[in-house]
Amino acid sequence: MDLRIEKLQRRAASHPGVISLAGCLPADELLPRLELVRAMEQVLESSAWSDCLDHIRVWVADRLNARGAQIDPADVIITTGARQSLAIAARALRPIGRVAVGELTSPAAIGAFTAAGHEVVPADEDAPQFVMEGVSTPEGRDLVTPRRAELLGSGAAIIVDDGMSDLRFDGAVRRPLVADAPDRVWHVGTFAKLLCNGLGVGWLVPPRHAMRDALALAHKDELREVGLVPAALARILGECAHPDRIARARASYAMRAEAVIAAIHHHLPGWQVREPEGGLAVWAESDLEGDDVAVVTAAIKQGVAIDPGCVFRPDGQGTPLGFRISFAHARLTDLEEGIRRLSRAARKFRRCDPDN
Structure with a gap:
């Protein structure tokens, strides 16, 4: 930057x-402050932390499956946020080359692909594609639906940021690309926009054939571990992500x-x-x-x-x-x-x- x-x-x-x-x-008044504080107190009293990441994996898989995907909780890597998820996907992409990101895109994605050695370009139909489902940054518009057939027919890897798909004003939550191209889609998500910035919890669903490489790269970083915040988050997901x-x-x-x-x-x-x-x-x-x-x-x-x-x-x-x-x-x-x-x-x- x-x-x-x-x-x-x-x-x-x-x-x-x-x-x-x-x-x-997100808006301060919409943050689940009281729920998080109460959940943290409950976690500290019970010391029930060990299975919190499993609960989050199940929640992620269930949400994607409700939209038409077929994701097993074991397919979900819990990360420290969308930035780490993007960094893992960017470093796992081979060969190093161009990545098409659009005329306007996420600075985090530009940074992740550039740091991994890729050249970011607005368009290249033969290159891996980075897109944002439902709502794009910075335009706040759905740029995937008009290109859906093109993206699915390209044969190229697709890195998908799904961080704001729940925040469409019309309430429409689209069928995720990972539902139709699970062997090519790297699905990235975060709680930062929907619930609260700074939680340090996100996820990555890589293609199954790339899971081993993705996990190896994640472990080289600081993989999201069991702790107070994810344990509290696991307790409030049902309430705070209620429709x-x-x-x-x-x-x-x-x-x-x-x-x-x-x-x-x-x-x-x-x-x-x-x-x-x-x-x-x-x-x-x-x-x-x-x-x-x-x-x-x-x-x-x-x-x-x-x-x-x-x-x-x-x-x-x-x-x-x-x-x-x-x-x-x-x-x-x-x-x-x-x-x-x-x-x-x-x-x-x-x-x-x-x-x-």
């Missing part, structure tokens, strides 16, 4: 007055998306917003020219943080100048004020104010 971006992230985090529309974190609770989260995020889009239309009429189908953020392309990191710098000076588009592009370039604007983590009442501050920053940037 650009060192300027890391510096900006630290700067924004250190200023409590900055409204953060950056990152892709009614997920439906409430979808409704809350849909309302927030409408609010931030309306604010962009009002305060930044020259910006084009791709209306999301789900997820935690919108993608907006601006009418500005120049360096998107410089725009983010100007925005932070005006009291709002957003994500520069360059981190979502395989080539790392920021044109046209686009930005991911998260609506999930900030308070609902702060969304319009955050966009108002962004509008002020855009005006100053356009005038090339030396103090912007």
Whole structure:
């Protein structure tokens, strides 16, 4: 990642007055705090930790099978999160070569494939494909369904990030690609978007023929071990991933998306917003020219943080100048004020104010 971006992230985090529309974190009020605390207390009292990873494997397999897959709990590797799952899949892909990730994609995926020695490109029909099911990052749209036949017919490996498929505003949860190509799909998942960021628990379902290699790579890293957090998580999955609770989260995020889009239309009429189908953020392309990191710098000076588009592009370039604007983590009442501050920053940037 650009060192300027890391510096900006630290700067924004250190200023409590900055409204953060950056990152892709779930809403604070939707986090299962009380449930986690209660579950941790129960685990500490009972010391019943040993089978927690097995419970999570069963939950993952059951969820995928309900969508049409045929996954055995033994097919599921529990990891320390989606980043580790992506890193394992990236290092297991052979031969080292190109990986097609789309015009816009997850920075974590770009980082994982690049670190493993692959070249990330927007498109290459003969290369392994990285996709996000149900809801993509940063656009918040389903980019798999229009390509499903193409992907399944390609014969190439498919690395699938399924981290936000439950957060489609229409409630539709698609049949996973792993159901139709289990011998080619590396299925990656996490609880970070659905339940709580920072739990350090994710999963990977590799093709069965690659399980031995995937486990060997996982053990070279720090494989997710039995502990307090996964033991507590195993206790609350049924309650916190209940359909009614997920439906409430979808409704809350849909309302927030409408609010931030309306604010962009009002305060930044020259910006084009791709209306999301789900997820935690919108993608907006601006009418500005120049360096998107410089725009983010100007925005932070005006009291709002957003994500520069360059981190979502395989080539790392920021044109046209686009930005991911998260609506999930900030308070609902702060969304319009955050966009108002962004509008002020855009005006100053356009005038090339030396103090912007």
